[in-house]
Every structure is written in structure tokens, then in C-alpha cells.
Amino acid sequence: MPVLTENELKQQIKASEFSNVYLLYGEEKYLVKHYTAVLEKKIVEPAFSDFNLHLYDGKALNFDEVAIAAESLPMMSEYACLLIKDLPIDCLNDDDFSKLENIIKDIPETTIMLVSLPTLNINSKNAKCKKVIGCFEKYGTVVDFRHFTSQQLVKLIDKGAKERGCTFNFSEANYLLSIIGDDMSVVLNELEKICAYKRDGNITKADIDAVVVKSMQARAFDLTKALFANNCDTAMAILDTLFSMKEEPINILGAIITSYVDMYRAKVYISGGKRAVDAADDFNYRNKEFRLINAGKTVSKYSMKQLRSFLEVLSEADTMLKSSSTDGRLVLEQTITKLLLVSNGEKV
16 A cells, blocks of 8 residues: 555544555654554544553563564454554564564454554664665555644644634744744744733734743844854854753754755855756755755855855864764854955954
């Protein structure tokens, strides 16, 4: 069976037309957890869950035990359910894969096997991982839950706000996403907080700022904006805030590097007669194309020589943080100073 979309899975559940084998995984952990719970509730009657629901930790799984449980007949219910959470499918050895394949291909019609990865991140390009996913596709159903696009998240925010008696304009919804990211669990949690604070009416940027704590990436983005504006005082003040939040220096530097790499890529594409956003496909900016668009608006003020100098300064800082005992704060303060010097056309 081909990989299902979320909507196709939703329709399958609604119609109670279950596959006997499921693999639920992907980058959007909220959806993995949500549909795992929905399937479990739909498949297993709560009154008989002690008899018909078999739970396993995938990180310490005994496949022989699972094989025996798979043959168990359900009691006072249509199905028995095997629920395996966080099976590391990208590093199964040949023996375990063979046992898993045998269980899957010979699963009884009265048993539903649900393998869910609600917290585990896997390398889907890994050869072993592809082999396991292919096995699930052949004998069952696979659902890969990707992060929602910005447009989908805006619709989700709009719908959620209306259900709570509030309204979210497009610009405010995008502003919210810019400071908290695209993780659905975080989006829904912050939406709940904002609506509880506002109670009713149209939500403004001021309402968002009053409730939402900016992510480290958002604050680091503000820091780079201050650097692009040659505002040293603001950049240092934001750095103070990041350290007060106990952020690791290497993570702060990584977020800064991201912005400068975006600018370099945008410059290369614009110089070649293309648009900055054309770099999205070549460098995996899925759902993050806005970064290249923003970089394209900023990059005209810098020469290619300056952009290379920026990257050299950041590379030097990265090496220092990873290979020396130099104080991380000092390294970042020096790096900010050097970036501003390069921005003003001076040598470092």
C-alpha cells in the first residue's frame, strides 16, 4: 500500500477500514502522538484493553515475544492490538529485521500491529531505514507526518482562535510563527495561552508579545537584524538576554551562522540572475523559504568579498568554541565586533 497522507488516514479511521499493520513516523511529533492515540482508541475497546492491548518499548523489544502476542485472539473485541513505540528502525540488525518482516507479513486478520515513533527521530535516508519502511509499505500502511507548511499553520491558528472566541489576522499569525517556529505542539500551546489572555476579539502583535516567550532562534534572528543595521548596543543587549536564558554559546553562534549563510546563498543566486528563493530547492529550505526572501532584501548592501569575510569570522568562532577553553561569551562578543567591522568595510 502506498504511503498515506494525514487526510487519507483520517478517512480510513472514520470508516473503520483498518490495515493490519501501521508505521507512523515523521518530523511532526504532535501528529504522530495524536493519530497513535486515535487509532488505539478506535481499535481497542477500553473495557477490554487489559486483554487486547499489548504495549512495547521499541528500544528494548523482544521480537519473539511480539510474534507470540501477534497470534493471540482478541477477547470480546474484533481486534487485538500490538502497540510498539519508538522502534529504532534505522538501526535494526539483519536478524531483528527478518523477525519483524515475518511478523508483519503473517499478521492474523484479528491483530493490528501499530508501530509508532512519537519521540524518536530516524534517518529516513539510511539504507536499513528504507528497507524497513519498504517492508511496511508492502504489507501494511505507512504515514510520514511532515511539519505543516506556514500556510497550513496559519489556517490552524485561525481555526483554533475562532473556536476560542478570538480572531487572528494573517500578519499576526505569521508573526507568531516567526517567533515560535513550526512545531505544532508549541503552536497549539501558545495559541491556547494567547486566547486565554485575550479572552475575545482580534489578537494583536502586542497581545502576542505580552504572552509568548521568543524562541532562542527568534532572539538570535533579532540579534542578526541588529548586526545588519550596524546597531552594536542592541546586538549586545540581545546577547545578554540569550545568556540570561542559559543558552549554550555554540547554539547562539549556530543561529547567527544560519542567517549569514542564507545571505551568502541569496547573493550567489541573485548574482547569477536568479531569485534568492530559487536556492530553496537546492538547499532544503522546505517551509523556510521566507529566510531566503528576507536575505535577498538585505544582501544588496554587502559585496561578495564582505560575505566571504563574514563566513570566515564565523568559522573561526565556531572552531574556537569547539576546540578551546576560551570563554564562550567572550568569543561571541568578539565575533559580533568583528562582524560589525566587516560590515563597515574595515579589516579584522
